[in-house]
Amino acid sequence: MIKLFHLISLIISLNFAISAQPYDRITELINDKASEGAQFGISVADTDGTFVFEYLAESKMIPASTLKLITTLSAIELLGEDYFYELIIGYKGDILADGTLIGNLIIVGSGDPSLGSPEFEGTRPMKEVLHEIVDIVHDKGITCIDGKILVDDWIFDNRPIHPSWSWDDLTNYYASGAWGLNLHENLYFLSFERSKSPGQPTSILSVEPELPGYHFGNEVLTGPLNSGDNAYIYGNPYDLSRWISGTIPPGKGLFVIKGAIADPADFAAYQIHQSLAESGIVALDYGRTIEKSQNIQRIGMIGSPSLKILTAYANEVSNNLYCEAFLRTVGTLSGEQGSFSTGIDEIKKHLKALFLNVDGLQQEDGSGLSSRNRISANFMSSFINSKRRSLGDEELKSLIPKAGVRGSVRNFLSGFESQNYCWMKSGSINNVLAYAGLLECASGRVVSVSIMANGHNSNRNVRGQIEKIIEVLYKEV
Numbered sequence: 001m002i003k004l005f006h007l008i009s010l011i012i013s014l015n016f017a018i019s020a021q022p023y024d025r026i027t028e029l030i031n032d033k034a035s036e037g038a039q040f041g042i043s044v045a046d047t048d049g050t051f052v053f054e055y056l057a058e059s060k061m062i063p064a065s066t067l068k069l070i071t072t073l074s075a076i077e078l079l080g081e082d083y084f085y086e087l088i089i090g091y092k093g094d095i096l097a098d099g100t101l102i103g104n105l106i107i108v109g110s111g112d113p114s115l116g117s118p119e120f121e122g123t124r125p126m127k128e129v130l131h132e133i134v135d136i137v138h139d140k141g142i143t144c145i146d147g148k149i150l151v152d153d154w155i156f157d158n159r160p161i162h163p164s165w166s167w168d169d170l171t172n173y174y175a176s177g178a179w180g181l182n183l184h185e186n187l188y189f190l191s192f193e194r195s196k197s198p199g200q201p202t203s204i205l206s207v208e209p210e211l212p213g214y215h216f217g218n219e220v221l222t223g224p225l226n227s228g229d230n231a232y233i234y235g236n237p238y239d240l241s242r243w244i245s246g247t248i249p250p251g252k253g254l255f256v257i258k259g260a261i262a263d264p265a266d267f268a269a270y271q272i273h274q275s276l277a278e279s280g281i282v283a284l285d286y287g288r289t290i291e292k293s294q295n296i297q298r299i300g301m302i303g304s305p306s307l308k309i310l311t312a313y314a315n316e317v318s319n320n321l322y323c324e325a326f327l328r329t330v331g332t333l334s335g336e337q338g339s340f341s342t343g344i345d346e347i348k349k350h351l352k353a354l355f356l357n358v359d360g361l362q363q364e365d366g367s368g369l370s371s372r373n374r375i376s377a378n379f380m381s382s383f384i385n386s387k388r389r390s391l392g393d394e395e396l397k398s399l400i401p402k403a404g405v406r407g408s409v410r411n412f413l414s415g416f417e418s419q420n421y422c423w424m425k426s427g428s429i430n431n432v433l434a435y436a437g438l439l440e441c442a443s444g445r446v447v448s449v450s451i452m453a454n455g456h457n458s459n460r461n462v463r464g465q466i467e468k469i470i471e472v473l474y475k476e477v
Helices: 002-013 020-031 064-079 126-139 264-278 307-317 320-334 340-353 377-391 393-399 417-421 459-476
Strands: 039-045 051-055 086-095 100-108 144-152 187-193 203-208 215-222 230-234 241-248 254-260 283-288 297-303 374-376 422-429 432-440 446-454
Touching (some): 020 459, 064 307, 064 320, 064 393, 064 432, 203 215, 230 254, 241 254, 264 283, 307 393, 377 393, 417 422, 417 432, 417 459, 432 459
Parallel strands (some): 100 144, 144 283
Antiparallel strands (some): 039 051, 086 297, 187 254
16 A cells, blocks of 8 residues: 555656546556456656656566567667668579579578568569569579579578477467578468368368478367367477367368468478479579578579568567567677577667666567566657657657557557557567557647556456556546
8 A cells, every 4th residue: 555655656746647546547447357467567658758657667577569669660770761681592603505504593591571471462472482583593594503402591590489489389370480581471371171060170171382291180170169260280390290289160161270381491492493493494402501602693682672661561460470580680780690699689789879778678589479578668668769759750650550450459449539549569478468659648648658467367358458548548648
């Protein structure tokens, strides 16, 4: 009770930012049965750095995917919004008069997460990328390769999977890791034939794209009506054997789930080898280089959309691959291979230069998939404030999904007045729900908001409480 009195006094003293009545209303929502006993960390900050509202705001909590804001917005400033990834097509050896390449075709990746994406409308699908590579080789006059097609993915280190990621996640599409050469967002589609009746076995009808050497064991059943996708893929992330168990809903037609490709660089080499062979350019074999390529003869390049476009997409759909690629790309600024550690080191140097106290940040990865990530709500709201000052509010809004409109917050704040005035990145993993972004209050004041809830059992219930908290802030700040 004494602590609560001091906290109320502190908040009232901060330029009378929020009165005791709405503070009491928010604490009621936090302590309500519907909040499932969650531990909350809440920070609301004005653009001048004043904390308008705090609740356990210095406690380090699991941020889930709101951590993506730290990664993406730092990358924008460190690399530049116009930065783009390059896939280099080149060779080592000699091209004879008859078009025979005596040597190897080399494909050098730069970590582009969007290359050949089947999901992102702002980039070319995999078939178009492969056709472009074939055209580049044809235009150089190469008709035959007396050597190999080799992929160089040494821009990043060979540890794309963080050791703290849950084993249950590792072979599912959202935990593929970011490699030096990514293709097709490192995912494949498994199509199941299913029964109309619950409790019946299913069968795998197709795998797209083609994955040579993979083995799939299937014990997926049809679940109850309206049960949704509860099928999970298991296996060693670097192995070609996969086991799928769980349930998918009964019904007509195919049901599709997504999995993570075990070795995207090898997959890319295979796809390029096949596409060239189909066009009449045959190589002896394919694989990856044993070290970073030096002094190759460059014959073409395929570029990605700008980092600004990639960032907006990554935050909208909460794509882990993109954010891990951004982190590792930032890591290359150190002059070393991009990795979890080099990327985090560069981001922390950037944050310190912004006079942010990095003691409030414990970062393990770029996407928030690790449950070891910890951040204080005050650090997050202060970070967002720093980006408001450097990027401007309108630029920042273009990089964060708007509630009720886009991505994972499309249905957030439905029925609340604040929905039209809220730009938020959401985050959710087991027993964790978080939101961070900007709120334009009814008073005209624009504030940075970070709300994290940890340790509850129902995200649905806690989401409802968070929506009510944001509505109070919207009306009272």
